[in-house]
Amino acid sequence: MVRAAGKHTSARLVLICVGLLGIALIADFLWASSSSSRFALIGANWAPPVSLLTPITIPNKGVDSQKNNTTTGRVLSATFADLPAPELKWEKMAAAPVPRLDGAAMQIKNLLYVFAGYGTIDYVHSHVDIYNFSDNTWGGRFDMPKEMAHSHLGMVTDGRYIYIVNGQYGPQCRGPTSHTFTLDTETKKWQNMPPLPVPRYAPATQLWRGRLHVMGGSKENRHTPAVDHWSLAVKDGKALEKEWRTEVPIPKGGPHRASIVYNDRLYVMGGQEGDFMAKPGSPIFKCSRRNEVVYGDVYMLDDEMKWKVLPPMPKPDSHIEFAWALVDNSVIIVGGTTEKHPITKKMVLVGEMFQFNFDTLNWSVIGKLPFRVKTTLVGFWKGWLYFTSGQRDKGPEDPAPKKVIGELWRTKLNLGS
Structure with missing residues (x-):
């Protein structure tokens, strides 16, 4: 039995x-x-120039997968974050006077105006630095208005005047402001404009058809995505109206996206839903992590005034509001953040440059950066693409953010036909 x-x-x-x-x-x-x-x-x-869909095997027990990997260049262990891309020759230029994270920048001719930003999580800048592409020098520092936001700004220029829209006031995860300003770059004088109906963090901002457009961003709690879209008639650095006009809402809300006008069409690219929030009850508004969803969606507005969906970016990409430059019939986007690491759940930085061709509506991966980095401030001058500032990765094997930098790099662009 x-x-x-x-x-x-x-x-x-x-x-x-x-x-x-x-x-x-x-x-x-x-x-x-x-x-x-x-x-x-x-x-x-x-349409990528190389095959991007080769999976990287996740190593066991912390084994360094690069030792046995035959792929040349930087390969990121345990994630699909890095995309194969051509190697580029990068040249280090004169570093910015201060390191910046979540700053803003506008190029006017051979000058790059660099605004605000975090120096550290507990310290924010309240001034403007100017870089001269012609002689590789920084100079001409001047102060911002006391009421102006220090990070998560919306900003655009008409070639002389720079329009500045709200953002976060102060360090850590403090609240937003609805103040708006213009800067006359020839006289260095500031003027107030009508405030936004409600404050926003990092809204997409552009000039289109004589109007200043402000789209999306995060709501007052810093986390909830907003889909609001307002516009204001402006000319020569002045508002022609006293109130903002409500426009067609953006299909997907959220902050940290690129916004471009090309051939009389308005484009928004990438971004995210959700962001860090102030820890409840914290006297210093200490930043607390919340769930974020990064996306690569691309939308376009034309004569029909209806948002059209275009081919998405090569991978989800956020923190790119000032990380782009128009070059010929394309926009070049430099770095950013993408989906979380699949194992550690940490933020993953982007180490590639993407090109979107407005004529063909095709995306390409055109090169590697010297390192992965987010919130870059980008300019283009006489065939050279420049980027400065932001927060770089921990190293070739770790895509998580670490050091806030003021470095300035450039590479010669050769986009071909």
Whole structure:
């Protein structure tokens, strides 16, 4: 009787093991099918110059996968974050006077005006520095208005006047302001403009058809995405109206996206939903992490005044509001942040440059940066693409953000035909 019971027990164990193995095989098949479909969908929407869909195997027990990896250049262990991209020759130029995170920048001719930003999480800048592309020098520092936001700004220029829209006032995760200003770059004089209906963090901001457009951003709690879209008639640094006009809402809200006008069309690219918030009850408004969803969506507004969906970016990309430059018939986007690391759940920085061709509506990955970095401030002058400031990665094997920098780099762009 004892032996018979033992036989039955053994048989049951064998059946259980076989069943579990079958379930595992089915789950693995379904995961593989889902991943293949996702990659195929991405590939159908844009035209990369190289194959971008080669998965990187996640190593076990902390083994360095680069030791046995035959791919040249930087390879990120345990994530799909890095995309294969051509190596570029980067040249280090004169560093900015101060390091900046979440600053802002506008280029007018051969000058790059660099505004505000965090120096550290507990200290924010309240001045403007100017870089001269012609002689590789920084100078001409001057102060911002006391009421002006220090980070998460909306900003655009008409070639002389710079329009500045609200943002975060103070360090850590303090509240936003609805103040708006213009700066006359020839006289260095500031003027007030009508405040936004409500404050916003990092809204997409552009001049289009004689109106200053402000779109999306985060609401007053810094986390909830806003889809509001307002505009104000402006000319020569002055508002022609006393109140903002409500426009067609943006399809997806949130901060940290690029906004471009090209060929009389208004584009917004990338961004995220959600952001850090002030810790409840904290007297210093200490930043507290919340769930964020980064996306690569691209929308366009034209004569019909209806948002149209265009091919998405090569991968989700945020913190790019001043990380772009118009070059010929393309926009070049430099760095940013993408989806969280699949294992550590930490923020992952972007180490590539993307090109969007407005004529073909195709995306390309055109080169690697010297390191992964977010909130870059970008300019383009006489064939050279420049970026400065931001927060760089911890190193080639760790895409998480670490050091806030003031470095300035440039590379010669050769986009071909």
